[in-house]
Amino acid sequence: MAGQDYFKNALSDFTFEAANGGAIRHLWDLGYTVQQIRERLAFPASSQRVQECVWKHMLDKGMVLRQEPGSLATSQRTEFVREYDKYGRATFRRINITSENNGPIFWRELAFCDSSHGKLSDYLAGKCLENGEENAYISWDFGLWEKEDTRWDLLEGWMREYLAGLPWEKRIVYHRMGGRIREIICRLYENGAYNGTCYFVEIKEKITIMEPAKPGE
Incomplete structure (x- = not known):
């Protein structure tokens, strides 16, 4: 049988x-x-x-990795x-x-700060141009979101359709930093709803992104 x-x-x-x-x-x-x-x-x-x-x-x-790049x-x-x-x-x-894969990588670790680096979208676009999108990744925890998560309300229709259409695993994964995921990440960040880590493999930079400070903090 x-x-x-x-x-x-x-x-x-x-x-x-x-x-x-x-x-x-x-x-x-x-x-x-x-x-x-x-x-x-x-x-x-x-x-x-x-x-x-x-x-x-x-x-x-290699569009999505289960292990940390490197x-x-x-x-x-x-x-x-x-x-x-x-x-x-x-x-x-x-x-x-x-x-x-080709690891390990000895990273140069940095932190993104919008007051020093400007808009996150411009910063990531510049880093992808320097490094290449093929080997640029960003940590992503969508598989851990709940259905009633308020972050859904921050996204446009195509963003929700993209995310809801994939069988995300209930863990942090590492998504290649193409244009679609960058737009989603930046939308969340601008609304104080994203923090994570970027990995630029070719230039060996690991950049932490924290939620932007709220006014008055």
């Missing part, structure tokens, strides 16, 4: 990947949200399947490979792929 379930799951995963996997990853990379991707798929797929596909893509491509941790992902026997019958074999 377990073997049959394994084969059914493997076949389901392979069919989904063949029908939608490439399209989902391509549309996500173009900037579409999960909901927008679902609306454009040639073959219908549940929100959960699309979310899982996008999240795996983000992990595989650590020595390894990551492992599972893939299914189709093989054929001598009679041409297809079977599926599961393989584990392990990758290791």
Whole structure:
């Protein structure tokens, strides 16, 4: 029974990947949200399947890290490979792929202060230009937010759609600092609702961002 379930799951995963996997990853990379991707798929797929596909893509491509950038941790992902026997019958074999990053990094640690560095959005844009977005990350705790969290009210519609469309893990993760996440972070920061850490791997800078002081403090 377990073997049959394994084969059914493997076949389901392979069919989904063949029908939608490439399209989902391509549309996500173009900037579409999960909901927008679902609306454009040639073959219908549940929100959960699309979310899982996008999240795996983000992990595989290093768009989201589970460990702090510059650590020595390894990551492992599972893939299914189709093989054929001598009679041409297809079977599926599961393989584990392990990758290791280039840490450790000896960081130059700094602190962001808007009175000294100006607007956070301009500061982060400048740092990303200096370092490159590919290896710039920011800590993110959205998976720990509660449904009634008042920070939701600070975000525009597309920001809420982006965040709600992903299966965030209940932990702090490290999100590559592309334009979308920078806008969300800056919106929260401007309203006194974000503190965290930025990592610029190429220039080896680790920058702490604290919530801005409220007037009179």
